[in-house]
Amino acid sequence: MPRSPNALDVLRRDHKKVLTLFHRFEKTDDESEQRELCDEIVNELKTHAEIEEEVFYPYLREATAREDLFEEATLEHETTKDLLAKLQEEQPGTPRFHAMVKVLGEYVAHHVKEEESEIFPQVEKTGVDLEALGLELEDRRAGGPGVDGNAMSAEAGEEVETEAVSADAEGEDDSEAVEAASEDTGLDTTEEDEQYIAEHAGELSRSTERAKWIHSLEDQPDRDGQTLATRNPEVIRHWAQERRARPATTANGDPKRPRVLRFDFPDYDKGLQEISWDAWLRTFEERHLVFVFQERMKAGNQSNFFILDSPEREDG
Numbered sequence: 001m002p003r004s005p006n007a008l009d010v011l012r013r014d015h016k017k018v019l020t021l022f023h024r025f026e027k028t029d030d031e032s033e034q035r036e037l038c039d040e041i042v043n044e045l046k047t048h049a050e051i052e053e054e055v056f057y058p059y060l061r062e063a064t065a066r067e068d069l070f071e072e073a074t075l076e077h078e079t080t081k082d083l084l085a086k087l088q089e090e091q092p093g094t095p096r097f098h099a100m101v102k103v104l105g106e107y108v109a110h111h112v113k114e115e116e117s118e119i120f121p122q123v124e125k126t127g128v129d130l131e132a133l134g135l136e137l138e139d140r141r142a143g144g145p146g147v148d149g150n151a152m153s154a155e156a157g158e159e160v161e162t163e164a165v166s167a168d169a170e171g172e173d174d175s176e177a178v179e180a181a182s183e184d185t186g187l188d189t190t191e192e193d194e195q196y197i198a199e200h201a202g203e204l205s206r207s208t209e210r211a212k213w214i215h216s217l218e219d220q221p222d223r224d225g226q227t228l229a230t231r232n233p234e235v236i237r238h239w240a241q242e243r244r245a246r247p248a249t250t251a252n253g254d255p256k257r258p259r260v261l262r263f264d265f266p267d268y269d270k271g272l273q274e275i276s277w278d279a280w281l282r283t284f285e286e287r288h289l290v291f292v293f294q295e296r297m298k299a300g301n302q303s304n305f306f307i308l309d310s311p312e313r314e315d316g
Helices: 007-027 031-061 067-089 095-126 130-141 149-153 174-183 190-199 206-210 233-242 277-286
Strands: 228-230 246-250 262-264 272-274 290-293 306-309
Touching: 007 031, 007 095, 007 130, 031 067, 031 095, 031 130, 067 095, 130 206, 206 290, 206 306, 233 277, 233 290, 246 277, 262 272
Parallel strands: none
Antiparallel strands: 228 290, 246 262, 246 272, 290 306
């Protein structure tokens, strides 16, 4: 059976291809060939930026503490897109056209060097399943669902219409509710999970399809670094509680009707707003999400990595 593509190898292959296109452009004087090469460069860069922004960066933001690297890379993508838009307006054969291609090539080469020397080593240390991520990248490139920023943060275009009732409003402290829930290990969602998987076959990400499903608190990973999936609320709360992570949404979000689901980890300054577990889990269930996560990295240390996968996200 052929080995699944490693995510970093997929991106390195993209880098090599586009840099080769720039080199070919510099070596030819044929205006028609230059135009064709330029069009190919534009298409390759747009596709590469999309799969990085919609799959690679969101997948890894929660797994590393180097938010600065991803923010810088995202800003560089925005600059690249501006250059691409201007380049497409230029006529081939003009000095300005050649100058813009050269500047773009130098900028992309810098971005590639920085990404491969700074971001990739950080990624390799996370213990994330790079083969699963590689499949996500290939799937998204081919037009499949993939895991995008919306899936990761559970942000959708529509708001949840059902009001979420806070545990605090009912007179019960949220932390006590979580503690009580963690003591109840009776919930087994095997039957519900099997029905969910059957109903959404082909709609979920490759990571979810490859993951080991955890149906109860008694289920355990087979190995460190394994990708896991669950829809069991007890499992999700137990995972968060072990990491002292609180349910959260964005700073300006509605705490009773959150559009974005996150976790606020200790000493993880993301400007998040804590919400009740009731609101978090209500939204999770309303949107038919899957909690894809790790218990431990391959090295054996505890992992904070998770994504939220949705069968209802929009492709593209």
